[in-house]
Amino acid sequence: MPDVAVIGIGMLPFGRHPERTVVDMGTEATLLALQDAGLPPARVGAGFFANALAGRLFGDMTIGQNVFGEAGINRIPVINVENACTSGSTAFYLAYNAVAAGQVEVALAAGAEKMCVPGFGLINSGENELETKLGLVTPASFALRAMRHMAEFGTTPAQLAAVSVKNRRHARHNPMAQFREPVTVEDVLTAPMIADPLTRLMCCPIADGAAAAILCSTASARRMQRAVQVKAAVLCSGSYENPQDLVRWETDYRVCRLAYEKAGVDPADLDLVECHDAFSIAEILHYEALGLCLPGEGGRLAAEGETALGGRIPVNTSGGLLSRGHPVAATGLAQVCEVITQLRGEAGQRQVAKAKIGLAHCAGGDKDGDTKSSTVLIFAV
Amino acid sequence: MVKEGTNRLSPVEEGLFTPPPYTESPPKLLGGYCRKCRQHYFPRPRHCRRCLDPVEGASLGSEGKLYSFTVIRTRPPLGLPQPYGVGYVDLEECGLRIFGLLDPGAVDRLRIGLPVRLAVAPLGHDARGERCLRPYFTPMEAD
Structure with a gap:
């Protein structure tokens, strides 16, 4: 089975882009990734395009062909992907599989989302699901985890706030992030309450944005100085037991364990992590599932600075979803862009020194108290 | 307490709870049970997820303990009150941990471990904007 490398990345700054369409943003990210890889569009053998919400918000469908067509990519297999918050990382997973299986030499994964429209409201996991009909909104599903984590492990609101404070501090040096001003623990704790104990600054904002990555076999990437190896690309759905x-989220632990096994690395080998901090409690839970600390100690890990730049294991050096905003189907690929940028040593003032191994973790959708989809990607130089 | 108008409104989804009136017996949650796998389900699926045999209807009781809860204070969906509570309840009879609404009148009394009981009342509207009956859990202790 061929080894796989990432040879090109591209993304737009996340934020409000009222004048731009999903197609327009997706095309720009794709072109940036092609340019970064130094490849003409004709070299792409398969394209995977992620979008989660444009069907519901704008009545769009089967958008990938429009995006890739605009970028001069045609005739090849194009697959449209929707997998909640992991839509983008799922497109990456599929592109990885296409190259690893030897089906194509070069594959493209892109994701774009437009959310900043009037009356967007709170996101849920599907209008027709019983839990949605009974009032479940996504912030509540994580607030329920936070309340339980606090009760079982003594995690405090200040520790939850520490995640938001850290990620905003990281975002200061990331021009792709929507919110780059620092916040204090007090700012976070006194922000309007969304769902107890999560205040607005513990919940990721919405955004418009797009991101893309180009993958090829390691053999083809050999001459490319800036290629980064993909050591594992794993996707799991929930058990729904x-x-x-x-708080001991079996699916989250399972997807992390599978990725470590596949990559042949341990948590201690990691130089940096991008994880799905859609809510500050989520980052704390993911620390524990990723084995960055013992179960129950995630709050302390954040508050003591171990996951800050300069700490033992920097997490979300990009500023995470909490600072970038979360254009649903672009997020997973934005995480890839950050890890690749770090491993190339091109992250400027937020660079993790001598970064060799990085991990991107994404999760999305609620079902029966579990996740609908969870992905872990591990990269190395 | 069953409020006026309960009998005339449609449930948010069929088959989740015993229908009103509740003058004779209080509302109970309805779900499914697979005899072979000794597995309860809520809501009732057509087939057991383990053995794929048909699942029979079963009462899941009406009492449980709050495993976790939150109060949603931002603009609510589906015409629900502001604020409103939701939680996971560990059901006494069958051991399922199920998601549900919590009594909007009791948001200040919620705590993990709180014994709760099922109630059914008009609460919010459905996707078409029609007022509807929803099940929710209310504290068993008096105020």
């Missing part, structure tokens, strides 16, 4: 433990 009942009862679910909301």
Whole structure:
């Protein structure tokens, strides 16, 4: 099975882009990735395009052909992907599989989302699901985990706030992030309450944005100085067993363990992590599932600075979803862009010194107290 | 307490709870049970997820303990009150941990471990904007 490398990345600054369409943003990210790889569009053998919300918001469908067509990529297999918040990382997973299986020499994964429209409201996991009909909104599903984590492990609101403070501090040096001003623990704790104990500054904002990555076989990438190896690309759905433990999240632990096994690395080998901090409690839970600390110690890990730049294991050097905003289907690929930038040593003032191994973790969708989809990607130079 | 108008409104989804009136017996949650796998389900699926045999209907009781909760204070969906509470309840009879609404009148009394009981009342509207009946859990202790 061919080894796979990332040879090009591209993304737009996340934020409000009222004048731009999903197609327009997706095309720009794709062109940036092609340019970064130094490849003409004709070299792409398969394209995977992620979008989660444009069908519901704008009545769009099968957008990938429009995006890739605009970028001069045609005739090849194009697959449109929707997998909640992991839509972008799922497109990456599929592109990885296409190259690893030897089906194509070069594959493209791109994701674009437009969310900053009037009356967007709170996101849910599907209008027709019983939990949605009974009032479940995504912030609440993580607030429920936070309340339980606090009760079982003594995690404090100040520790939850520490995640937001750290990620905003990281975002200061990331021009791709929407919110780059620092915030204090007090700012976070006194922000309007969304769902107890999560205040607005513990919840990621919405955004418009797009991101893309180009993958090829390692053999083809050999002459490319800036290629980064993909050591593992793993996707899991939930077990949906009942009862679910909301703080020892079996699916999250499982996807992390599988990725470590596949990559042949341990948590201690990691130089940096991008994880799905859609809510500050989520980052704390992911620390624990990723084995960055013992179960229950995630709050302390954040508050003591171990996951800050300069700490033992920097997490979300990009500023994370909390600072970037979360254009649903672009997020997973924005995480890839950050890890690749770090491993290339091109992250400027937020560079992790001598970064050799990086991990991108993404999760999305609620079902039966579990996740609908969870992905872990591990990269190395 | 069953509020006026309960009998005339449609449930948010069929088959989740015993229908009103509740003058004779209080509302109970309805779900499914697979005899072979000794597995309860809520809501009732057509087939058991383990053995794929048909699942029979089963009462899941009406009492449980709050495993976790939150109060949603931002603009609510589906015409629900502001604020409103939701939680996971560990059901006494069958051991399922299920997601549900919590009594909007009791948001200040919620705590993990709180014994709760099922109630059914008009609460919010459905996707078409029609007022509807929703199940929710209310504290068993008096105020």
